Amino acid sequence: MIDPQDITGLILAGGRGSRMGGVDKGLQNYQGLPLALHALMRLQPQVGSVMVNANRNLGAYESFGVPVWPDADSDFPGPLAGFLAGLERCETPYLVTVPCDSPRFPLDLVARLAEALHAQQADLAMAVTREADGREQPHPVFCLMRASLMDSLVAFMAGGQRRIDRWTGQHRCANVLFEDKDPGASAFFNANTPEDLRA
Secondary structure, three states, X not given: OOOHHHEEEEEEEOXXXXXXXXXXXXXXXXXXXXXXXHHHHHHHHHOOEEEEEEOOOHHHHHOOOOOEEOOOOOOOOOHHHHHHHHHHHOOOOEEEEEEOOOOOOOOOHHHHHHHHHHHOOOOEEEEEEEOOOOOEEEEXXXXXXXXXXXXXXXXXXXXXXXXXXXXXXXXXXXXXXXXOOOOHHHHHOOOOOHHHHHO
């Protein structure tokens, strides 16, 4: 099994927040605290250490008491740039990512991803939920990966690629199904808009 101390957690808070009106989504208030701080408090007990990927308001994120790293490219290139920022600073064999805008992800998220990655001898593991129509919906930003994938990601992005599913599709991936009862899709609900946040 994978020791949680061998996993570094990364909170992805580097997006534009376009659908939130351009505000820094991770700093939006949810139940009295910034969204990203909820994610931090939920992730911290599951891993050995945590860092944040952010491209604005770095001082505000640094006040959470963990390292904060921006993307190498200041053009908000997407989650893969956040993955890369984390992998470049990761000092453990594994990195797990969660977005800043899903404050209720499962408390056993990392343990279940790690169990599947180990059992299937995979390169990465990601959360999957089942839609109402029975389709499985992957959540690639909830991803546990081997830190050794950094060179692959560097090469992928150097080729001008940004699509997260195209990169993960190049590697052996363990899909971990989180059913409604545990608690499933609602746990991965993300606040993309002010209306989502109020809901």
